Amino acid sequence: MSENRQPPRRSDGTRAAILRAARERFAADGYERATIRAIAADANIDPSMVMRYYGNKERLFAAAAEFDLRLPALTGVHPDQASELLVGHFLERWEGDETLMALLRAGVTNPAAAERMREIFAAQLVPVAERLSPDRPQVRAGLVASQILGLALCRYVLRLPPIVAMERADVVAWTAPAVRHYLTGSVTETAEVGLQVAGDAGQVD
Template identity: 60%
Template sequence: MTDTDAPRRRSDVTRASILDAARARFAADGYERATVRAIAQDAGIDPSMVMRYYGSKEGLFAAVIDVELVLPDLAAIPVDDVGAVLVGHFLDLWEHDSVLQTLLRVGVTNEAGAARMRDVFSGQILPLAQRFVGAGEDAARRAALVASQVLGMALVRYVLRFGPAADLTRADVVAWLGPTVQRYLTAPRP
């Protein structure tokens, strides 16, 4: 280990603690009410450190909402199982990735969050739809419909905690949404 490794490690730990605190604060307070001072206090550091690493509240928010959906390789999945596999994948993401929950909460009330959510879903789900129907307007429409299902369920299940949706078992969510997502991606155009 060199003398430069220790400061780099401390820097990485500081960045990680800032991001963790910011995710929690943005999720709890929304973008507008979250402050750099509160985030720094939650991270146990001086607010100047947040500015040092991220430049501004906007820069910190951009780092917090940097998300990759890491969609499964559908080439190895039977086409009739695609909807169920995708719904299961999204449930895993929503349940185990606080970034997506933060992005959804903030995206509902903040245009920058909404724009990032649109970018994530159009940039990552559109190619998925194109795999089944080719490029064009139909693929974009289908991708938007898939997003409506997974984002809608995430909103009522994880953000609003609407009883019936929040109380469904994972298997029930997959059973109800899987066929709909499947139809959006693979059914002939109505």
């Protein structure tokens, strides 16, 4: 936010092409199988240009995996609607931008990519959970992440047939209640008693 004072350079087009190709390859192949040579070929330039502009593969990935979830604020929204909006927004974001796919595919085997996912989680999802419940928002955000990332994993990466076949609206309808439970529901402490999902958004003690 402070160093984009540089004037537009002649190579900006190439830089962008590299970044676009990198995101595509990282998304399709993961970190190790996405080679600099393949990325350079996609961008129609020489592999050495990638090195010149991004230093090394790790920094190229860091640049390609910059991501903003653009989550809505959701302050004052009813939890039911909030969780629906959240799931729907996430699916849209996933399908419209391959950065998330790149992050997941790479994050499973590359520590830096995993760290980036933790950063995005902490900086972008936790605040939303905080706005919806003052009680253990990090845990709530983590549970939401588990459901939402698991959904993306099964639908877009592992491609489990029944999940792939679902309409997006059905996916939202099924998973939103679970997300709502995580965002605003309560839990009987050590769970010996039969659990239940409270019928309304009962806050926790």
